[in-house]
Amino acid sequence: xxxxxxxxxxxxxxxxxxxxxxxxxxxxxxxxxxxxxxxxxxxxxxxxxxxxxxxxxxxxxxxxxxxxxxxxxxxxxxxxxxxxxxxxxxxxxxxxxxxxxxxxxxxxxxxxxxxxxxxxxxxxxxxxxxxxxxxxxxxxxxxxxxxxxxxxxxxxxxxxxxxxxxxxxxxxxxxxxxxxxxxxxxxxxxxxxxxxxxxxxxxxxxxxxxxxxxxxxxxxxxxxxxxxxxxxxxxxxxxxxxxxxxxxxxxxxxxxxxxxxxxxxxxxxxxxxxxxxxxxxxxxxxxxxxxxxx
Amino acid sequence: xxxxxxxxxxxxxxxxxxxxxxxxxxxxxxxxxxxxxxxxxxxxxxxxxxxxxxxxxxxxxxxxxxxxxxxxxxxxxxxxxxxxxxxxxxxxxxxxxxxxxxxxxxxxxxxxxxxxxxxxxxxxxxxxxxxxxxxxxxxxxxxxxxxxxxxxxxxxxxxxxxxxxxxxxxxxxxxxxxxxxxxxxxxxxxxxxxxxxxxxxxxxxxxxxxxxxxxxxxxxxxxxxxxxxxxxxxxxxxxxxxxxxxxxxxxxxxxxxxxxxxxxxxxxxxxxxxxxxxxxxxxxxxxxxxxxxxxxxxxxxxxxxxxxxxxxxxxxxxxxxxxxxxxxxxxxxxxxxxxxxxxxxxxxxxxxxxxxxxxxxxxxxxxxxxxxxxxxxxxxxxxxxxxxxxxxxxxxxxxxxxxxxxxxxxxxxxxxxxxxxxxxx
Numbered sequence: 001x002x003x004x005x006x007x008x009x010x011x012x013x014x015x016x017x018x019x020x021x022x023x024x025x026x027x028x029x030x031x032x033x034x035x036x037x038x039x040x041x042x043x044x045x046x047x048x049x050x051x052x053x054x055x056x057x058x059x060x061x062x063x064x065x066x067x068x069x070x071x072x073x074x075x076x077x078x079x080x081x082x083x084x085x086x087x088x089x090x091x092x093x094x095x096x097x098x099x100x101x102x103x104x105x106x107x108x109x110x111x112x113x114x115x116x117x118x119x120x121x122x123x124x125x126x127x128x129x130x131x132x133x134x135x136x137x138x139x140x141x142x143x144x145x146x147x148x149x150x151x152x153x154x155x156x157x158x159x160x161x162x163x164x165x166x167x168x169x170x171x172x173x174x175x176x177x178x179x180x181x182x183x184x185x186x187x188x189x190x191x192x193x194x195x196x197x198x199x200x201x202x203x204x205x206x207x208x209x210x211x212x213x214x215x216x217x218x219x220x221x222x223x224x225x226x227x228x229x230x231x232x233x234x235x236x237x238x239x240x241x242x243x244x245x246x247x248x249x250x251x252x253x254x255x256x257x258x259x260x261x262x263x264x265x266x267x268x269x270x271x272x273x274x275x276x277x278x279x280x281x282x283x284x285x286x287x288x289x290x291x292x293x294x
Numbered sequence: 295x296x297x298x299x300x301x302x303x304x305x306x307x308x309x310x311x312x313x314x315x316x317x318x319x320x321x322x323x324x325x326x327x328x329x330x331x332x333x334x335x336x337x338x339x340x341x342x343x344x345x346x347x348x349x350x351x352x353x354x355x356x357x358x359x360x361x362x363x364x365x366x367x368x369x370x371x372x373x374x375x376x377x378x379x380x381x382x383x384x385x386x387x388x389x390x391x392x393x394x395x396x397x398x399x400x401x402x403x404x405x406x407x408x409x410x411x412x413x414x415x416x417x418x419x420x421x422x423x424x425x426x427x428x429x430x431x432x433x434x435x436x437x438x439x440x441x442x443x444x445x446x447x448x449x450x451x452x453x454x455x456x457x458x459x460x461x462x463x464x465x466x467x468x469x470x471x472x473x474x475x476x477x478x479x480x481x482x483x484x485x486x487x488x489x490x491x492x493x494x495x496x497x498x499x500x501x502x503x504x505x506x507x508x509x510x511x512x513x514x515x516x517x518x519x520x521x522x523x524x525x526x527x528x529x530x531x532x533x534x535x536x537x538x539x540x541x542x543x544x545x546x547x548x549x550x551x552x553x554x555x556x557x558x559x560x561x562x563x564x565x566x567x568x569x570x571x572x573x574x575x576x577x578x579x580x581x582x583x584x585x586x587x588x589x590x591x592x593x594x595x596x597x598x599x600x601x602x603x604x605x606x607x608x609x610x611x612x613x614x615x616x617x618x619x620x621x622x623x624x625x626x627x628x629x630x631x632x633x634x635x636x637x638x639x640x641x642x643x644x645x646x647x648x649x650x651x652x653x654x655x656x657x658x659x660x661x662x663x664x665x666x667x668x669x670x671x672x673x674x675x676x677x678x679x680x681x682x683x684x685x686x687x688x689x690x691x692x693x694x695x696x697x698x699x700x701x702x703x704x705x706x707x708x709x710x711x712x713x714x715x716x717x718x719x
Contacts, residue, residue, distance in 0.1 A: 005613060012615045013532055019524035021538070023545040023589070026582050030552065030560045037563050087459035095453060104460075106709070111467045113705055115643025116554075117671045118694050121678050122470055134344060136403060136414040152466045159463065185449035206551070213553025215646040220678060236406070236413035244555050248646060251562070266559045270552065277551030278544060 031270065038267045041260035049264055054226035061261035065226045066246040067268070069143065070212060073222075073242055076147025076235065077154055077211045082204055084151075085158025089200070092159065093166040094188055105163070112156035120220030123149045128221055139238040145221040146242070147235065150214055154207040161206060165199020165287060166192055195290075202283035209276040212243075213269065219245030243269045319369050319439070326362045326436035331454070333359065334429025338461060341422035349398035352421065356394035359432060363387040370439045379443050386435055390428060397421055430455055474695045481692025491656050491668070494684045500693055502657065506667035507642055507700065509660065510576055510652065514641050517581030519634050522588030526630075529589070530596040531618055550586035554646045557583050561651035574663045576652025583647065584637045591633020595626040628715035632708045639704030643697060645671040670697045 041049065041061060051062035092104055127148060128140035135144075169192050177187040193200070222245050229237035241249070247262045247269075333355065340347060347355070367383045370376045397420075405414040434451030441447035485499055492498030525542070533539045561579035569575045599622050607617040653672035660667050674697060677690035 009613055009615055013528075016524050016528035016532060019521050020528035020542050022521055023525065023542055023549055023585065026585070027545045027548055029564070030556065033560060033563045034556070037559075084459050084462050087456050088463045091456040091460060095456060107467060108463065110702070110705070111463075113639065113643075113701055114467075114470060115645070115671060115697055115701055117643065117645040117674050117678075118470070118474075118698055121674060121690065121694050122473060124678060124681070126469065126473065130344070134416055134419060136416070138412070155463055183445050183449045185452045186445065188452075209551050213551070213555070215553065215555040216675070231410050234411050236411055244553060247555050247559065251559070251650065263559060263563070266556050270556050273551050273553055273556075274548045277547050280551075281544075281547040 031267075034263055034267050034270060037263035038260060041257060041264040044257055045261070045264075049261070052228055056258050059257060061257060061264075063226075063243065063246065063261065063265045063268075065228050066241050066243045066265060068228050068232070069146075069222070069240040070242040070244075072143055072233075072235065072240075073146040073150060073218065074208060074211045076143065077150035078204075078208060080148065080151030081154040081158055081207060081211075085155050085203070085207065086162055086200060088155065088159040089162035089166060089203075090188060090193075093163045094184070094192065105160070108156045108159050110156075111152070112160065116153070116214060116216040117220075119149055119153060119217040123217055123221045135236055137236055137238065139223065141221060141223040141238050143222070143229070143235040143237075143240055146218045149217045149221055150211040153214060153217060154211050157210055158203045158207040161203030162196070162200045165196040165203065165284075168199065168287065169195050196287065198283040198290075199287040202280040202287075205276050205280040205283070209273050209280065212276070213273050215244040215248050218242055219248045224249045319373065322362065322365055322369070323436055323440040326359070326366060327433050327440070327454075329359055329362065330429045330432030330436060331458075332429070333432065334426050334458060335461070337422040337425025337427075337429060338465075340418055340425070342465065344418060346418035346421060352398055353394050356390055356397070356428070359428070360387050360390040360394060363390065363432070363435070366436060366439050370443070374439065374442055376443050379438070383435060383438075386431060390432075393424060393428070397424065430458060470698075474691065474698055478691040478695030481688045482695060486689070486692055491673075494680055494686065497689075500668075500670060500673055500689075500696065502659065503668040503670045503673045503693075504696070506653070506657070506660070506669040507671070507697075509573060509667060510580060510648065510669060511638050511642050513573060513577030513663075514580040514584055515634065515638055517577055518584040518588050518637070519630075521581070522585050522634070523592050523630055525585075525589045526592030526596060527618060527623075530593050531614070531622065546586045546589055549582070550590070552583075554583065554644055558647035558650040561647060566651060569664060571652060571654065571666045572664045573652055573660060573667055576648055576667070577663075579647045579651050580641045580644065583644070584641050587637035587640065588630075588634050591636070592626070592630045595629025595633065596622065598629060599625055628711055632712040635704050635708040635711065639701050639708070642704065643671055643701045645675055648672055649675065670700070 044059075045061055048060075048062055050064050050067065052064035052068070053060045053062035054065060088108065092101060092108070096104060123145060127145050130140070131137060131142065131145055132140035173191055173195060174187055177191045178184070182190070219241070222241050223238040224241045224245050225239045226241060226246070227239045229235070229239050243265045247266055250258065250262055336347065363383060364387055367380050367387065370380050370383065400417050400420060402417050403414040404417070404420065406412075407414075433454050437450040437454065438447040441450065487499055487504070488501050489499035490502050491500070525546075529539060529542065557579050561575050565575035565578055603621050603625075604617055607621040612620070648669050649672055652667055653669045654666045655668070655672070655676050657666045657668045670693060674690065674693045677686045677693060680686045681690060
């Protein structure tokens with residue numbers, strides 16, 4: 001050992017600190033470069049970037065249609081995945097006998113492990129092919145298909161995280177409720193769900209975040225046109241794109257301002273998702289603090 | 295639980311089943327429950343496989359359920375003496391009878407044009423949704439007389455609904471896996487695995503893409519694992535609180551949530567102008583993407599090492615670094631590896647970042663980290679786009695199956711590591 005002990009120790013500590021601080025640098029880097037690329041578009045369009053007016057030949061880059069598409073697809077996905085996810089989590093954490101749980105939990109996490117391109121591929125071949133004749137559509141590439149795919153993809157995230165939250169409810173609370181003569185279902189309804197509600201909401205928000213940011217699966221099953229369907233709630237019309245599919249399909253095609261506009265939509269996406277992950281983690285921290293401190 | 299008066303055939307049934315606490319009423323409840331569950335499943339599968347069970351079958355089926363519920367109402371009213379509780383039953387039964395009459399009268403296509411929507415709903419969709427709802431409500435109602443309307447009956451109704459939701463959750467997995475295996479396994483031949491792309495992917499194979507995918511996995515591991523483990527050690531061993539640690543945690547959380555397309559754009563804006571579309575740009579982006587997963591799992595692994603081990607080491611005069619290197623890290627390695635392999639498996643399937651930073655469809659064999667590569671996920675994306683234009687279906691299914699099995703294989707490796715080298719404290 002050439003170096004004195006304490007100097008060596010402090011060097012090592014600083015190396016670890018730099019690696020840990022690297023995450024902050026990456027986030028700042030990402031935001032800085034995205035914003036730098038997006039700035040011309042914000043400057044060019046101002047607030048009209050939120051308008052529903054994307055005509056690249058005329059230099060109009062309003063991404064309103066893509067934002068609307070993201071909202072409607074995500075809402076559709078949540079209608080499917082929240083009830084299913086929470087029901088699955090209750091089943092997994094409270095009802096399933098241990099042997100069933102050891103089989104089911106990996107199976108459900110397996111769905112989360114399926115690459116999104118495989119979801120997109122299967123979605124094009126099976127889901128789009130199923131929706132088109134079933135609803136007598138001109139083309140199956142609709143918001144409905146996008147919502148269904150995203151819903152299926154968000155379920156395992158919600159199940160897995162809500163299950164963890166429900167498992168974290170202390171045994172004493174459950175046993176206290178059972179000792180008072182409540183049935184198991186009453187205990188689930190009145191004790192377990194209310195105490196783990198912040199964990200469940202964290203799971204739901206994370207699921208929403210994934211759905212908002214999902215690219216491959218959704219851009220493959222959407223029509224990817226920059227229009228809002230008529231009437232707006234028409235999920236059967238083969239129009240529309242999300243922010244992610246807009247970026248994905250237009251990247252590399254246009255030049256100059258169009259690319260800047262894509263970066264601008266990426267900035268909007270980044271901000272939405274970052275807020276969601278922060279909120280989700282605050283909620284998650286709250287539940288762990290509640291039980292650790294109590 | 296005896297019925298007033300006599301019931302035809304009760305004695306015969308009793309002899310058939312020869313069960314101690316057998317009652318006809320319970321049997322009817324069981325029949326109603328199983329029939330309703332069957333109804334819900336039938337609805338689900340007719341929706342999934344696009345078939346309509348037919349007018350006559352539908353009428354008979356619903357009438358049968360309705361009649362069973364008439365009996366259950368009678369039983370609840372007379373024997374159990376429930377007057378208020380059977381209101382719901384009566385409404386439900388009434389609705390079932392109405393549906394039995396009206397559902398077959400629906401037109402084969404119900405147009406939505408009157409709502410300005412150019413779509414129409416086929417009859418089987420409406421019938422299947424009705425069947426699922428009737429089945430679920432019916433089964434949860436039929437639980438009630440079985441448990442004599444106690445709170446326990448509510449519990450079993452709820453349990454039924456929760457259990458049925460699993461059908462919906464697991465069905466997509468079943469569809470994906472079965473379709474991949476049925477359609478894809480025929481395409482995975484020796485040629486497919488050892489040849490390069492020919493004729494827009496319609497012939498030939500994916501050998502270069504497999505190599506490219508593994509190069510990306512290894513490169514990602516080289517970047518993300520050292521950084522991730524070091525961050526986790528700092529966060530868990532050196533500093534546990536304070537504003538900077540809080541900031542780091544927030545940054546990691548955000549990083550974990552950043553959509554893959556944003557990472558792709560970032561790489562495209564920052565690394566591609568410097569290095570070009572090449573392995574280095576790809577693995578840098580992928581490494582940043584995998585970093586938060588590895589930090590989190592490594593932290594969890596470090597958390598499992600008990601304090602007493604560390605304190606024992608300090609008591610022997612070891613420094614902090616010696617303690618970490620000799621005492622804390624060795625037992626945490628299986629946990630770190632498990633999490634890392636899981637994170638890398640996720641990276642292997644990613645497409646959006648790789649397209650913008652590292653992959654092209656047909657690439658020469660890579661010579662350095664500055665050459666572009668082929669990758670399975672990008673290959674599958676291009677084949678998906680070519681479907682219909684070129685005869686690529688067989689190869690597309692095979693590529694999807696291969697990609698899926700690589701991801702699953704990595705998950706399996708992670709589970710094996712966890713089970714085999716699990717250290718118990």
